[in-house]
Amino acid sequence: MNAELQYEISRFYYQEAYLLDSRKFEEWLELLTDDIRYRMPMRITRENKDGSNILEDMSYFEESKKSLTTRVKRLRTTSAWAEDPAPRTRHLVTNIVIEDGSTEDSLVVRSSFLFLRSRAGDSEMEQLCGERLDVLRKVNNQWKIAARKIIPDQAVLGVMNLSMFL
Amino acid sequence: MKVKSRFDRTFDRELLQEIKEKLDQGLLPQWLQTDPDIYELEVKHIFSRTWQFLGHESELKQPGDYVTRWMVNDPVLLVKTNSGEIKAFLNSCTHRGTHLCTADFGNKKTFTCPFHGWSFNLDGKLIGIVAGNKVYGEAMDKEEWSLRPIPRVEVYEGLIFGNLDPQAMPLQEYLGGLKWYWDIFLKRSDGGMEVRGMPQRWIVNTNWKCTLENFGGDPYHVPSVHKSTVEMGISPSDPLYSSYGHQVVLEHGHCVNVNVASPGAKQTPYQGLPEEMWPMFERNLTKEQLEIFYKTTVIVGSCFPNLSFHCPIHGSEGHLHNYLTLRVWRPLGPEKIEIWSWFLIDKAAPEELKENAYKGYISSFGPSGTLEMDDTEIWARVVQASKGTMARDRHLSYNNLYNYMMGMGKVEPDTSWPGPGTAYPTCYVDFAFRGIHKYWLELLSQGVE
Numbered sequence: 067m068n069a070e071l072q073y074e075i076s077r078f079y080y081q082e083a084y085l086l087d088s089r090k091f092e093e094w095l096e097l098l099t100d101d102i103r104y105r106m107p108m109r110i111t112r113e114n115k116d117g118s119n120i121l122e123d124m125s126y127f128e129e130s131k132k133s134l135t136t137r138v139k140r141l142r143t144t145s146a147w148a149e150d151p152a153p154r155t156r157h158l159v160t161n162i163v164i165e166d167g168s169t170e171d172s173l174v175v176r177s178s179f180l181f182l183r184s185r186a187g188d189s190e191m192e193q194l195c196g197e198r199l200d201v202l203r204k205v206n207n208q209w210k211i212a213a214r215k216i217i218p219d220q221a222v223l224g225v226m227n228l229s230m231f232l
Numbered sequence: 233m234k235v236k237s238r239f240d241r242t243f244d245r246e247l248l249q250e251i252k253e254k255l256d257q258g259l260l261p262q263w264l265q266t267d268p269d270i271y272e273l274e275v276k277h278i279f280s281r282t283w284q285f286l287g288h289e290s291e292l293k294q295p296g297d298y299v300t301r302w303m304v305n306d307p308v309l310l311v312k313t314n315s316g317e318i319k320a321f322l323n324s325c326t327h328r329g330t331h332l333c334t335a336d337f338g339n340k341k342t343f344t345c346p347f348h349g350w351s352f353n354l355d356g357k358l359i360g361i362v363a364g365n366k367v368y369g370e371a372m373d374k375e376e377w378s379l380r381p382i383p384r385v386e387v388y389e390g391l392i393f394g395n396l397d398p399q400a401m402p403l404q405e406y407l408g409g410l411k412w413y414w415d416i417f418l419k420r421s422d423g424g425m426e427v428r429g430m431p432q433r434w435i436v437n438t439n440w441k442c443t444l445e446n447f448g449g450d451p452y453h454v455p456s457v458h459k460s461t462v463e464m465g466i467s468p469s470d471p472l473y474s475s476y477g478h479q480v481v482l483e484h485g486h487c488v489n490v491n492v493a494s495p496g497a498k499q500t501p502y503q504g505l506p507e508e509m510w511p512m513f514e515r516n517l518t519k520e521q522l523e524i525f526y527k528t529t530v531i532v533g534s535c536f537p538n539l540s541f542h543c544p545i546h547g548s549e550g551h552l553h554n555y556l557t558l559r560v561w562r563p564l565g566p567e568k569i570e571i572w573s574w575f576l577i578d579k580a581a582p583e584e585l586k587e588n589a590y591k592g593y594i595s596s597f598g599p600s601g602t603l604e605m606d607d608t609e610i611w612a613r614v615v616q617a618s619k620g621t622m623a624r625d626r627h628l629s630y631n632n633l634y635n636y637m638m639g640m641g642k643v644e645p646d647t648s649w650p651g652p653g654t655a656y657p658t659c660y661v662d663f664a665f666r667g668i669h670k671y672w673l674e675l676l677s678q679g680v681e
């Protein structure tokens with residue numbers, strides 16, 4: 067993979083994080099293709115011999131563009147209390163790797179995230195970290211997210227709710 | 233002279249009696265939520281004696297299947313034995329107490345302790361000791377060192393419960409009239425309900441009683457906490473919309489709210505479940521249960537001390553589906569709980585419905601649920617504001633008592649209600665809350681000098 071593409075994709079993720087942390091959710095939705103599959107399966111604790119500790123059968127998010135749009139609209143009501151007063155959030159995205167199987171118009175990208183949230187007067191930050199597996203697709207010469215799988219590192223989530231997008 | 237500040241007043245019978253008198257007037261001290269002394273008493277005198285939910289039979293299919301659970305601070309290993317029986321053990325090695333099995337679930341023939349290598353079979357029997365004869369000699373009787381069983385394990389319609397008190401009353405008796413309401417969803421279809429996946433788990437800074445109450449008797453919170461869904465046009469704008477139906481107070485602190493549609497609104501028979509399932513319901517339920525189920529939109533309630541259930545019609549995108557979610561509010565201290573949320577659906581339901589109901593659940597309840605996320609925020613706010621000097625004053629006064637008066641002296645029980653318990657003809661009443669706290673006080677009083 068060439069350095070220029072790596073730079074471009076990193077910029078894409080930083081821009082995405084900026085939109086989410088500045089609560090520009092409608093603009094964030096524009097980064098998603100209309101057929102996006104946005105999922106967050108559960109992490110579970112299993113013995114190594116039992117294989118994967120990601121449970122695809124039960125998830126925290128199972129979203130389409132339409133349902134994500136509904137979520138954003140709900141956040142814009144006057145009574146989405148989990149986000150009003152708005153918590154301060156920080157999406158830190160690192161370890162961005164463009165994977166094999168990528169083509170000129172479609173990239174398979176793996177990244178790590180650390181999500182931090184500060185709620186009202188709490189001095190403690192809530193945090194969630196994990197991995198994202200994305201498929202980015204070029205639409206009208208612009209990268210968009212066509213699929214996202216978010217895998218949390220915790221089997222017991224240390225956040226009060228998932229009112230955010232990851 | 234003995235001077236006792238109003239904050240160190242001991243938690244004795246006298247104080248409990250005062251609380252009881254206040255409760256009879258519909259008042260309850262705000263510090264019940266967060267007081268550390270009370271929390272200790274609760275662990276000792278409530279969670280050590282009452283039936284706690286451990287899991288559903290459908291989570292354990294084959295012999296050797298196991299799941300690990302908690303009864304507050306007691307780790308529990310729930311296993312299906314070779315004979316198909318379900319057993320529960322303290323998930324702690326009998327040699328030196330190591331947490332034996334730390335995975336959430338799996339399948340095993342033997343449980344081998346990583347510390348010194350003792351191994352136990354599915355029946356909990358000690359079957360292997362590393363260098364046994366050489367170090368312990370012949371005299372060591374393995375039979376005496378089996379895994380320690382949870383004193384009582386009983387099952388009701390697939391729901392597995394444990395009790396740490398060998399003397400506890402039988403589960404069926406403890407559940408009492410609650411069974412009649414549970415049957416409406418547990419027994420309605422052939423094969424009952426089944427769990428999908430594993431329970432979701434997350435941490436909320438609140439007290440277990442707050443969540444128990446919320447599911448147990450608080451349809452009154454729905455129009456405000458979930459106002460966003462009203463603004464979105466998903467819920468009706470009538471502020472009374474979640475009041476229609478009955479709130480039922482049952483023995484042992486259990487309670488149920490059976491909601492129906494607003495007067496004049498379109499009826500969705502049997503919670504919108506497909507017509508092909510109706511003959512099954514008619515076969516499996518009594519005439520009275522069927523009559524109620526036909527009109528029901530939501531059945532929500534709590535089984536004391538820390539299990540709640542919610543069988544609504546919910547979802548998003550205008551596609552509303554019925555499902556069942558079971559909740560364990562595991563206390564992690566006076567101000568913290570670990571929520572365990574199971575998703576269940578009728579085993580006999582068409583596959584498509586199962587899938588849609590699952591999506592309906594994800595979008596409405598669970599940690600990302602657009603309804604639940606606002607609940608968690610509010611639950612945390614209750615605890616946050618109940619820790620201060622004013623709230624903690626143990627002399628009960630206006631400064632620290634809050635309001636559980638809704639419906640008192642105003643709403644009379646509906647004697648024509650066909651189900652067990654005392655049923656009030658609206659859900660905007662605090663009878664269920666007072667029922668919860670009455671039993672809570674009763675158990676606590678038995679442990680206090």
Ligand code: FES
Nearest residue numbers: 325327328345348
């Ligand atoms: S503690 Fe389990 S074998 Fe020693």
Ligand SMILES: [Fe+2]
Nearest residue numbers: 454457603607
């Ligand atoms: Fe709620």
